[in-house]
Amino acid sequence: MKRRFNILMLPKHFLLWLYAFVSLAPLSIMILNSFRTTQQMAKDPLGLPEGLNMGSYQKAWVTASFETYFVNSLFVTISSVFLGTAVSLLAAYVFARSKRKVFVWLEGLFLSGLLLPVFLAILPIFYLFDALGLISNLGGLILVYAALSIPFSSFILAAFFRQLPIELEEAARIDGAGHFRTFFFVLLPLVRPAIATVVVFRFVPIWNDFFYPLMLMRDRASYTLPVGLTRFFGEYQTDWATLFAGLTIATIPLVILFLVASKQLVAGLTAGMSK
């Protein structure tokens, strides 16, 4: 069927651009207003910035401790994505290559974590952390996030391992490589695309998560960005310029991620569907 441009397509394009406006206007206002002062916003709520005034960013970053929150968030997110992906890779390899009952059963157990609202079991984690002295400890939060990554990551990675021809491993075996060498030097390089999907796709919810650190990180020095934001919104209530700058800081890493890895993100989103 030929796709010709005709007059009937005009309303379609108009509606799509209209929704693009609905979708992006709030985020644009957030960024634009972060360059304006609170007085300017009060005088003219819909005005544009008069220049790249970075004063609010400086205030949010330094005075409102966003530097600490940002570094904490980055550290926690990167570490837990790394740890979660590493343990999921090892497990996924076994799920794909062994037919033993116990592993089939374990794979099912991990998978069930995709549908269950496991966050509701926060209270025992809180007391466990309390007993181990892990409250306000970023390392504890990293372990929790790594565990929460296992259902999705092992599911995606196992599916990918299954597509690899087993002959590769047999060839490596004949050449004298053991299980560990085969895994690290033959298979790992081959599953890189799946690793990319898993890493990108786990980064977003962990970066955004608010529930766990709200309850487990009680000391200001251990706040991640979302928890820092709640404190910040109480303290800077009327300082709109700084609030907008803070919100923008929390969003920038995701926008960058989306721009450089939109392919992996869409792959991850649609992968959930084949389940």
Added chain:
Amino acid sequence: MKTRVKSHAQMPFRVGMLFVLPALLLFSIFILYPLATALSYSFFSWKGTLQGPFVGFDNYVTIFTRAPFDEALPNAFSHNLLLFAGAMIFQNSVGLGIAVALHKIGRLKRLFQTMFAMPYLVSPLVVGYLWSLLLSPLFGPVNATLKAVGLGDFAHPWLGDPNTAIWAIVFITAWQWIGFPMLLYGAALGGIPEEVTEAAEIDGASGSKRFRLITLPLLLPALGTVSILTFIGAMEAFPIPFAVGGSTGSPAGATDVMALLFYRTAFESGDVGSIGNSSALAMVLFLFIFVGAVALRIALARGERKLYG
């Protein structure tokens, strides 16, 4: 295509166990153990952090019959249902419409998809705070826009009025979530072979008939998956209501949801029985989400069987 594993000799049990162990440990400590423990917490009486005797379903009776739960629970729960209904209506009208419109748009598709999916990737907490500023009665841009286009009579303290606050949250949630269904619907539409729609066209089926009889049935699996995930998301709603109405669901509980009620009971109530009560709340919500998701899945499988014979 699955590759057949030829024999167990491929991977000795010991090696397999060694590879699975780190994941199993993490999963057991931070997912299995807390779930089992939360369940047991809910069956005991508590004095602060001291575990008392086994009391059966007493905590469950408390959260359904005693104040403040007898009013707070149905109130919060009804808001979760509203969030689900709102998102379903929005994504299956606007979201589906956009996905269909984008399907054959050609060059601009990727650009539009990126623009529409943007809110979905932003942190829900950021989205909640952002909208609370946008909807502010003081100098919020939404009311300012209404005034600028001559609709000043509609300017309203959206989040301060108990009658509109929950609707604002329903809208904010749906606005953010819609990028996800849109992408999935788009992927499902892309999977429908062109020959099928073309054959129907040659047979003289009109555009609306083609959509109803071909596109929609083939979209059903995606619709089902999205509905289940929307259900789970709506029942778990937390960051947006927290950002907009705080942990108490202000104004006057108008924006309260189940997860907020759980949070308050567990961490802010100061009640001596809070561990038992909040654990019972968590288990009820857990069971409801689990049963709801499974029921939706079964209903969906039935629907598909009926359609495809």
